[in-house]
Amino acid sequence: MTISVGQVRADLMTESSIELLPSRILELSGVLPDLACGSRVFVTWLPGVPFADVLAACDLLKLCGYLPVPHVAARSIRDEGHLQEICSALTERDIPRMLLIAGGADKPAGIFADTVQILETEIPVRTGIRTVYVAGHPEGHPQASEVTLLEYMRRKQALARTQGLNMQIVTQFCFDAAPVLAWEKRLRDGGITLPINLGIYGLTTPKTLVRYGLACGVGQSLRFMQRQRWKLHRWFVPCNPQHLVDAVAQEITQTPNTNFRGLHFYPFGAIARTLEWRRALSLSTGDHS
Template sequence: MSLIPFRRKSSAPAAGRPIDALLSGYSIEVMPRTAAKIADFRSLLPGGTRVYIAHIDGTPIDDMVATAARLASEGFEVMPHLPARLVPDAATLALWLDRYRTEAGVTGALLLGGGIDSPRGTFDSSLQLMETGLFDRMGFDRLHVAGHPEGNRDIDPDGGDHAVMQALRWKQDFAARSDARMAMVTQFAFEAAPVLAWARRLRDEGIDLPIHLGIAAPAKLQTLIRYAVTCGVGPSLKVLQKRALDVTKLMLPYEPTEILSDLAGAAEAGDLPFAQLHLFPLGGIPAAADYAIRHGGADTQPLRARG
């Protein structure tokens, strides 16, 4: 597994460990409705940034494809979400893949179970999407899957991780027999120790899919707590709860500098089991991009200067 490159920089953050190298090559995600509010992504993001497009229940496929085409035309690598429980059947999946490829030039996707309780059709999991064989046949050469460092109650309702580990082993086996390059994109967390322990456990178990660690970008504390509860973030939620009790920090926007500094420490020690970072722009895309620009190196600067 490749590690995030690490280099020293004279202007280290207050915590004492530089984080600029961690932000190099970060990815980010948007929704069609949030993307529509951005006049030009080239004024916010580095050229070639991987941009995931979240497919939320109720979003028309036309909006998804149009957003993908727009982002691709602006010079970004586009990976739409494909939530299994929102796909009615294999014929619809084939149609969507064909549209993404022919109308937007997309050849990659993030495969998810989907954020709804009841499937809309025949698919219930990302494994079932992969079993169709459509991705290889239609030339999708990059497939990412979801990772849950703090558990996934959709798969293991009792809070364990036996089924989750089985699913990850299946996906690793699939990667070995597929033409697609695969990686795992995780849910966001707020504390380094739990996600480091989880990633090291996967490595010890022989699961070596590259891990793209989810990080919550700057946002209001109340916003983050709401998202964290909705998305099932586990033990690291206590970091936000502790912050909420500190009246001096309650009204200040959260920034992920502390967790990034701790991760930089792991990189400095030569044991950072993540390939790159993925930013969740819960406080808005401009805020996430601004944070990367302020704390990252030269390669986090936007493709176009903002005027």
């Protein structure tokens, strides 16, 4: 039986995750209206923030029935002992999952500069981590070529298979579907079979999105967004990312071997509005908005 784009879209929304700062989670007392128990909530770890803040947010999320996915930033880890301490703190809390990233620090705090080095220690898997999410960059990375990024993804995939880790990709957010679909095909052609969770912006304003886009360097998509500036009367009206969701849903229905499996929301402050919209779409299987 053929599954409609609308049904796939609803399934993607139901299974999607969201990313929040520890401070926002604590501010909200861990209560996220319109987000069902058992949903994944990614907890950021920014440079200079104590990991204890991340753990406190994770504890609160667990108490409220969510599945916390803490960021673990390689460049913020001092040494193998520090890594062991972080991983053990997670598994002692029955949090066997993490998003492993290089991190935004200009200089490493210790011996780790990238995620491959973390995986090569085998400390995460030895301490009981079972699921590792890694970052995907559909529009490239300012400090690495496309060839380098693909090679690093192959190494991560190989390490995950060797160590028996469940590994998935979570991408940076994008505005335009075209570069995302092209990137996913390049990964498949390059031998990558890891499930991909596409980063989606929340229902915030175009002005906010352009500011974050400039900071994150999402080039092709940012140019797409800037071409919409003629709609100045909508500059402070919340953007709707359904065109991205539908593009992924359509790709899933048309390409049996696609790596797209889910969505990951970056609300950029518009938490309640984003979650309300997400819930509404998860309940709708129609093919038109």
